[in-house]
Amino acid sequence: MGTHADIVKPLPELLGQHARLFGDKVCFEDRLTQVTYRELERRTARLAGHLAGLGVERGDRVAVLLGNRVETVESLLAVTRASAVGVPLDPGVSEQELTRLLDDSGARVLVTDVACLTRRRTLASRPGLTVVAAEGGDEDAGGKSPSCAVVAESADGAGGTGGGPAAVVGGVSRYEELAATEPRTPARDDLALDDVAWLLYTSGSSGEPKGVLSTQRNRLAPIATGLVGILGLSEQDRVLRPLPLHHAMSQVVCLLGVTAVGASAMLLPRFSVAEVLGELRRADASFTLLGGVPTTYSALLDAVRGEESGRDGGGLGAPALRGCVSAGAAAGPGFRESFEAICRVPYLEHYGSTEAGPVTMPAPDEATASGACGRVLPDVRVRVGGGPDGRDTGEGELWVNGPGIMAGYHNRPEATAQ
Structure with missing residues (x-):
């Protein structure tokens, strides 16, 4: 797995392919x-x-x-x-x-x-x-x-x-x-x-929730270019997911990302520090990626910091873990540096939305500026602000164009046009 064409195909084809290649492998x-x-x-x-x-x-x-x-x-x-x-x-x-x-x-x-x-x-x-x-x-x-x-x-x-x-x-x-x-x-x-293929509701942070319509291509294209092309997601990965599956980030990173490449995932009913650390530190644990939001990782950081003297600075204690994937909000200045120093795992913050899917993605082995959230995905164009001539003004709204953009809002033609 790894090329765009391998992944951007109808889900029944991917399922059939994985049933042949990885038949007895536990996927979820x-x-x-x-x-x-x-x-x-x-x-x-x-x-x-x-x-x-x-x-x-x-x-x-x-x-x-x-x-x-x-x-x-x-x-x-x-x-x-x-x-x-x-x-x-x-x-x-x-x-x-x-x-x-x-x-x-x-x-x-x-x-x-x-x-x-x-x-x-x-x-x-x-x-x-x-x-x-x-x-x-x-x-x-x-x-x-x-x-x-x-x-x-x-x-x-x-x-x-x-x-x-x-x-x-x-x-x-x-x-x-x-x-x-x-x-x-x-x-x-x-x-x-x-x-x-899907209708996902926004959080409703600016008014009542709107139904976002997306296609298989909308979701699989950024998985191919971002999760696979930049993050390196493959059939070798094992994902630990304590976040709700109804959310767009879980749909992309866990449900469809895992399914698309033939990886595997453990679903926790909800986030708790004790459960996540317990899973990561099991003797037979082989998790390579953890999914979360800044509050998830802040709680983990506090827990590890509190036990650091007793664990001899062992961090999260998950030797196979190659990245902690975060989105949903900005973690704030200096958080990544603190998390990586104490938890000993790369903090991989990316940006996206229900309407646009993933827009940026960091590479685990790439140095990024403090507060940055990765590179813009291939095939995606972004503009910050936008003066009367349409040029990037460096501040203001983020405009995004690319294959991950939604098909529209459900039953809201005016909002879609806007």
């Missing part, structure tokens, strides 16, 4: 389960076929309301294989905001978990919405919430032996039966590189 794992590349290809194909059986047409939106777990990855890849549009949502969102996002997206199907359905009892009866529920979901209860029985008990004897949509109980389909049984129709697998 969480606290409870793991999936190999061969299983990922098969399970996403089955899910995609069953989504069509549940009435998902080409271009329909499918919302995914799940935490950091293998099923989140499978669901979002399966939606692409159904030639539909994946809408990852924050499981912690309020009831009112969830209703607004489901209304705005027009989602036909919602993939969630039993714990969420138990908390949000109106979801299963929402008009025009088909629900698919995975087991468990309450990570604080060890991954399987006591409420799993709500769907599972009522499903006893409901069947699910293949040849069509698996057991549907009160309008709720059981996720694992869809992933494990053959559908009547195969996955469509014909979503073009420039067709809309």
